[in-house]
Amino acid sequence: MNRLQKIAQLFSPAAFVHDSEEEIQKLEQLIKSQQIGGITFFHSRHSAAANFEGRQEKLTFDNSLEKLKSLIKRYQSISKTPLLISIDAEFGLAMRIEQTPQYPYAITLGQLPIEMEPLIFESGKLIGEDLKAIGIHLNLAPVADCNTNPNNPVIGYRAFGDDKEKVSRFALAQYKGMIAGGVAACYKHFPGHGDTAVDSHLGLPIIDKTKEQLLQEELYPFIAGIKQGVDMIMVGHLAVPALTKGERLPASLSKHVLKDLLREELGFNGIVISDALNMKAVSELYPTKGELEWKAFEAGNDILCFSENITEGIHYINQNATDEQIDLSYQRIYNLKNKLGLNTASKPTFSKLNDNKANTFNQIVAQQLFNTHWDKAQIAHLLKSKDKITFIAAFNNLEDLKTPEFNNLNFRETLQLEDLNQQKLDLITEEQACILGIFLPSAKPINQFGMDQASIDKIKALSQNPNVLIIHFGNPLAAKTWQTPQSKAILLHAYQNLPEFQSQAWKHFRSTL
Known part of the structure; x- marks a missing residue:
């Protein structure tokens, strides 16, 4: 690949299951003209979190699953290199797609005794199998945050709880389960989104703790995961001044967080993916289109999720990045695609979802919880x-x-x-x-x-x-x-x-x- 093609591999813009034909064709044109590396699926523009939070109404459709499969097939068919397809499926496809298997929330699984860790692995495996069955390669999960603030507006039920030991073990078990299910997975939201009072979809959360406190709490599950071989981490849009020399800069845009802490101090060698770049915590920081994408890449993100300025972002990165920077991130993405069998063109194949297994699994979890509590x-x-x-x-x-x-x-x-x-x-x-x-x-x-x-x-x-x-x-x-x-x-x-x-x-x- 040439330099511009390598840069394009960094981008994973949003794709919406329910969208107008005009918008679908725009994304097709982007895939063909820019040769982007992947796409991240959401239900609809209406329900994307940065747009939806605060609304009472929710759109539902009967044909979401078939529409998703159709779009995956359509987008893959026009891409010169296979797209890395990702989605948020923390509790299964049902997080984004109606009438698909739903598994228990992390907060529910977190109520199980620690000795039932194999059930957490099984939840990840079933979720992974469901994603693989419809042509999705990467689950943007599990959540490895410790929900230490019970009033947290955005994590809450998505975390395994506030006990850092249990969160560490359960996040790793679910991560390994997803890998066993045939997909890639990632820890989120580094350096820890659990003790925040602001939803980063809508504003910039700030965690005012010392580095020592962060190492003992927020960072604990991530450090444990890195030691156990976790190879992808999503970085959150939250300010942690103790890690950024006092600056109130989002962690996702900070070299101090991504390079000094995550890469150098913690020894992480895997892929770093940004949280969605359309989120209000970062989307309004830079008025020039493409500058946000460059700043996120310069800080140390390998994959730029939900960028809304692909063409400009590619240009900005091309103007400012060194060959070494580009090659390093590109190689990480190439290796992931190779691991998933995506470096040779192939049509997606579809198989059945785990509806019956999900039903049985949910009954087992409920029974165990009620017997325990x-x-x-x-x-x-x-x-x-x-x-x-x-x-x-x-x-x-x-x-x-x-x-x-x-x-x-x-x-x-x-x-x-x-x-x-x-x-x-x-x-x-x-x-x-x-x-x-x-x-x-x-x-x-x-x-x-x-x-x-x-x-x-x-x-x-x-x-x-x-x-x-x-x-x-x-x-x-x-x-x-x-x-x-x-x-x-x-x-x-x-x-x-x-x-x-x-x-x-x-x-x-x-x-x-």
């Missing part, structure tokens, strides 16, 4: 002492819940939370218990995890009654929105609002009664 004696003491049990559903249609497992519980009454009035609330007394099922609308904390204030107020009232048992299907961090010092209800975390988790929960109750 739920106190059967406590549940039995409350429910067996009552003559009547009412079930209240929050944020879910009762008709959707009425599976055989649910119906076997023979509740005296079932009702929606919105139908709960003071008269019914007063009936929950010594003789009557209540199970409140909270089916959390969103795992993200924005807009109170998707819950309206009127419903939160009713949940708060129910939580203060010792005759109430709350089963919380969703991100456990959301409980803070309705828990108060006066809360006396029994709280059982079910971690995910997935059918398999619901089924296992009802079976668990049945075995208790």
Whole structure:
């Protein structure tokens, strides 16, 4: 390859599954004219995080999977060298593509005991197999951040927790599983995005800690991963002044972070990929098109993800970079493609996804979690002492819940939370218990995890009654929105609002009664 072609291999712009034919043809032209190295798939322009955060609505389609496969085939067919296809699939293809296998969130898997580490490996393997089955080569996962800030607006449910030892072991297990599944994977978001209060899609987070503190917490899982052979790391758009000689410069644009710390001090020799360059933390720093791409490359990024200025970026890098800089990054990308079998032109082949295996896996995880964390004696003491049990559903249609497992519980009454009035609330007394099922609308904390204030107020009232048992299907961090010092209800975390988790929960109750 000549110099310009090598530079083009650094770029992995966004490709949208649901896009206009005009935009699809623009990307095709870019692939043909610039010979870029790869593309990163997102669901739609509407739902790309830098555009979507803060919106209530979400676009859904029935044909996303077939559309994705069609586009992969279409884009690969016109590329002179095979494209490296990547996607964010932290909990499976379902993170981006509807009606595909969804696996538990990292926060859910993080609740498993450490001795169940093989399940974490299996989750990575299943996810990797699903991606490989549709022609995707690189999963931009796992998250290796320690979520030490419970109010973190962007990491939260995406991390394995706040215990650095468990995060280190589980991130590595899932990473190895993805590799075993047949795809490449990467740790993110170096040097650690867990203790931030700003979403880097929307602004620049700042971590004001000493280097010693960072080495003991944020950097710990990354250091452990590097020692175990992790060969790709995504760098986050967050400022860490202790690592940049006091500058509030994003880590993704800092030589001090990428070259001095990551390469020299920590001895990392693999590929460094930037977080999406359209994110507000970096996208508005440089008014001249292409300068951001050059600054990111100069700092030490090998792959430039979601660049919006490809042609200008190639020009800027060509004008400023040395042959040695270009060759070093190009060779890393070439070696990765070679490892994945991508340096010889080939048509993508498609196979079936792990739908049945995903269902079985999710049931096993749910069963293990409930056996580990739920106190059967406590549940039995409350429910067996009552003559009547009412079930209240929050944020879910009762008709959707009425599976055989649910119906076997023979509740005296079932009702929606919105139908709960003071008269019914007063009936929950010594003789009557209540199970409140909270089916959390969103795992993200924005807009109170998707819950309206009127419903939160009713949940708060129910939580203060010792005759109430709350089963919380969703991100456990959301409980803070309705828990108060006066809360006396029994709280059982079910971690995910997935059918398999619901089924296992009802079976668990049945075995208790």
